[in-house]
Amino acid sequence: MKATIYDVARRAQVSIATVSRVVSGRARVTEETRARVLEAVRELNYHPNPVAQGLALQSTRTLALIIDHFDSIYQAKIVAGAETEARAHDYHLLVQQVADLDGDKLRRLSGRIDGIIISGGASTDELLRAATEQSIHTVRLGSLVPDLRADAVVADNYKGAYEAMEHLIGHGYRRIAHIAGPESSPHGKLRAKAYHAALEDHAIPQPKEYLAHGDYTHESGFQAMVGLLELSEPPDAVFCADDLLAMGANLAVHELGYSVPNDVAIVGFDGLETGAYVTPPLTSVYQPIEQLGRVAVETLLWRMAHPDEELRETVLPTEIVLRRSCGCPAVSHVASSTAA
Amino acid sequence: MKATIYDVARRAQVSIATVSRVVSGRARVTEETRARVLEAVRELNYHPNPVAQGLALQSTRTLALIIDHFDSIYQAKIVAGAETEARAHDYHLLVQQVADLDGDKLRRLSGRIDGIIISGGASTDELLRAATEQSIHTVRLGSLVPDLRADAVVADNYKGAYEAMEHLIGHGYRRIAHIAGPESSPHGKLRAKAYHAALEDHAIPQPKEYLAHGDYTHESGFQAMVGLLELSEPPDAVFCADDLLAMGANLAVHELGYSVPNDVAIVGFDGLETGAYVTPPLTSVYQPIEQLGRVAVETLLWRMAHPDEELRETVLPTEIVLRRSCGCPAVSHVASSTAA
DNA sequence: CTGAAAGCGCTTACAG
DNA sequence: CTGAAAGCGCTTACAG
Incomplete structure (x- = not known):
């Protein structure tokens, strides 16, 4: 039922080689034969079989x-x-x-x-x-x-994360924690590296307990934040390796009766649209x-x-998207983003 | 460089038909030849070319x-x-x-x-x-x-949506609005239908202005909710056609200075994990x-x-996941879900 | 059980 | 410019 190159050739009174040439456009063909072939192609609604092409051309597209x-x-x-x-x-x-x-x-x-x-x-x-x-x-x-x-x-994971850290530091936070991604994540490693470097560069102490780990899920962010808040000296800001962790962390702060960003500021990574719709809207490092x-x-x-x-x-x-969880006084949940 | 069936055949001293038979397992072959072929297959690290198989078998898998x-x-x-x-x-x-x-x-x-x-x-x-x-x-x-x-x-969109409505009605809400999906969405239509039917069945009035539309994005849910709240008699509950709409609606309530669920309750659809991490955690109809x-x-x-x-x-x-945006007094953002 | 051969539907040197 | 033929790498009647 499906027309093959043979059907077209027969109908146009040419060889299959010629049909192949006009269909592929890869060689010169008389205008007249070309027209005949095209006509047959249309009448039979012919489309080359991609599997056969794949075999002949050694390429599957x-x-x-x-x-x-x-x-x-x-x-x-x-x-x-x-x-x-x-x-x-x-x-x-x-x-x-x-x-x-x-x-x-x-x-x-x-x-x-x-x-x-x-x-x-x-x-x-x-x-x-x-x-x-x-x-x-x-x-x-x-x-x-x-x-x-x-x-x-x-x-640019490193640079994006570094900017997030500088933003938090600029706000005046000095007890900044990091909820990192899993050990297996190359991106996560770079973001953690930037976290450490920024603190180092600004001569801000970085107690070991301020480094927590999650697995890029909301719940692991929640748990990590609970741990952070139970510290004798809880952080006043947390940079999270992605937005899901940040959303989990954000809820944990609320659940334990604290407020974001007053008690602890939060910044995420990815710049997901959904981050604009949590309370408060989440500041994040956008990546395309x-x-x-x-x-x-x-x-x-x-x-x-x-x-x-x-x-x-x-x-x-990357580009930092300033919303409210970092402490910025944003006008609207959308208007304040610097990213398009 | 890549071994073909011919390479294997030559090495095993058999025809390609035999190789094909042992590799596919689709026909009897002497244990002895079979072993010889398998040996050659291993040595050459032969894997049949799926494109060629596709052409011969008329199936691409x-x-x-x-x-x-x-x-x-x-x-x-x-x-x-x-x-x-x-x-x-x-x-x-x-x-x-x-x-x-x-x-x-x-x-x-x-x-x-x-x-x-x-x-x-x-x-x-x-x-x-x-x-x-x-x-x-x-x-x-x-x-x-x-x-x-x-x-x-x-x-089961209809049944899931109907249950969501009954849940809201059970809470005592009587001014229930619906933020529906786009006209082009078949699922959305069923959910809207259930909204109307539930109100009808419970003899609850359904003013036209209580039916808003969004396009399954956070922002359209936000806008729709703003419109609803500007009504002279705003709804006291809103059933949203999906969780993104619900998250947008939720933020709108906060932005305008109201509270969820005290001033207006919200229920979404999809049961996304992320809904558990907004404030308050979102009640929703889970679909697998x-x-x-x-x-x-x-x-x-x-x-x-x-x-x-x-x-x-x-x-x-579907299965309704009770969190807090509907007015239920949940213990934790996760523990209260009835879905596994 | 095993092999020679045709066939799956194309492309492309090679002649003419 | 166009056609006959080989080749891409398989599968599977058909014989033997």
């Missing part, structure tokens, strides 16, 4: 996006950006949830894709070696890693998540076209 | 998930569920953002997938006709539609979003195996 778990708005936005950019270039996007991608899993996937975008944490040394061997181009959602043959796309997905695809496509260029790392700027 | 835009936690969870289930059956998942999928776009996709899961709103009459013509199996994330040849997977994605894939796979069975609609139950 599909990319894979690999992230350990698709369960938060972050992943949704990465997918949104990546799919949009892929589609703009006539590529398709496959998604896969794999935390521990290895050479073997990669090999099973490799036949159906031309390249992969992989969440920073899962792109291990072994994996990249395997990818290289199978000549699968790879871009990391994360920083460049020495000796790993993978381009990188990442937000959807754009990260878009640029990752862009980079991958570029790499596929230029296999021998040197590694490229794209660092996207 | 990949499914497409089509939703207009991947930008909220809802879509992330659908992807999570769908990909998990697909992977469990050795299928892959392609995602695509298309609001107005039509026969033509479908045809371009059809060569690379065996079936599609499509967001309710986009599965029009025309589309389904096209899908049927191309014998592409389709499952709707939404209700069954008369005369449309597509299985359906959906949460990830499971919707999982069951959609399950249904699609079942349909592919049983093309002639009659249409199937799976309705998943």
Whole structure:
């Protein structure tokens, strides 16, 4: 029922080679034959079978996006950006949830894709070696890693976090705690590093108890904050490694009868829209998540076209969004954001 | 560099047919040859090329998930569920953002997938006709539609919304408003219908001004609530078509100097975890979003195996999660939820 | 049980 | 410019 290139050739009285040429536009064809072929194509509603093309061309025109778990708005936005950019270039996007991608899993996937975008944490040394061997181009959602043959796309985690800290310090807070991400998070590590550096640079003490850990969930932020508030000298400000932690922390402050930002100020990271709707609206470091997905695809496509260029790392700027949880007297929950 | 079936055959001293047989396990082979082939497979690290298999078998073992835009936690969870289930059956998942999928776009996709899961709103009459013509199996994330040849997977929107209304009525509220979803949302329509029915059944007046509309964003919920509060007789409770609307509405109440739930109670829909972390924690109708994605894939796979069975609609139950925005005196932001 | 061969639907040197 | 043919890497009747 589905027309093939043979059907078109027969109807247009030409060979399949000619049909292929006019459909692909990759070679000169007489205007007259071309018209005949096009006519047949339309009549039969012919569309080349992409699988057959894939076999002949050794290219699938599909990319894979690999992230350990698709369960938060972050992943949704990465997918949104990546799919949009892929589609703009006539590529398709496959998604896969794999935390521990290895050479073997990669090999099973490799036949159906031309390249992969992989969440920073899962792109291990072994994996990249395997990818290289199978000549699968790879871009990391994360920083460049020495000796790993993978381009990188990442937000400026360190700088963003540092600015958040300077903002808190500027408000006059001097007992600043940090609820960090899990140990396994490369981004989290950079944000924690900036936390320490900013305090150090401003000669502000940083007691060990002021460093707590969560796993990027609301509840872990809640728990961490409870711990912080039970300290004999609780912090007067907390910088959280992401907005979910910050929202959890914020509720904990309320639950224990304190107030944000009067008793303790809070700043998050990600700049999620939802942060504008908690009480008080959450100050946060915005990172362009959807754009990260878009640029990752862009980079991958570029790499596929230029296999021998040197590694490229794209660092996207962050921007602090001032709302009220930091102590700023904002006019409205939306108007005060500096980000577009 | 990548081993093909020919390489394996040569090494094992058999024909490619035999290699295919042992690798696929679809036919009897002497234990001895089988061992030789397996040995060669291992040595060469052979994995069949899925594209070639796809061409030969006329099946790609990949499914497409089509939703207009991947930008909220809802879509992330659908992807999570769908990909998990697909992977469990050795299928892959392609995602695509298309609001107005039509026969033509479908045809371009059809060569690379065996079936599609499509967001309710986009599965029009025309589309389904096209899908049927191309014998592409389709499952709707939404209700069954008369005369449309597509299985359906959906949460019990009507019942969930009705229960939410009864809960508010049980609290004693009598001026209950509704912030509905956009006109284009099938789910939204059902929730609005339940709103009206519950009031009707309890002989509670429902002034026109109490029906507002949003587009499932925080900000539209905020604006709608502002409008409601400016009424000469503002509502004392508001049922929102989703949690984002509810969070926006909640902030609006605070911004205008009122209190939730004392001045106006709020109930949302979706039961997002994040709703537990606003102030006050949001009562909501939980729907198993990830499971919707999982069951959609399950249904699609079942349909592919049983093309002639009659249409199937799976309705998943919702469950009201009592937190504090409705007026319930909850012990903790988490402990009071009735949902697991 | 095993192999030779055709077929899945394309693309692209190679001739003419 | 156009066609015949080989090739992409598999699967599966059909013989033997």
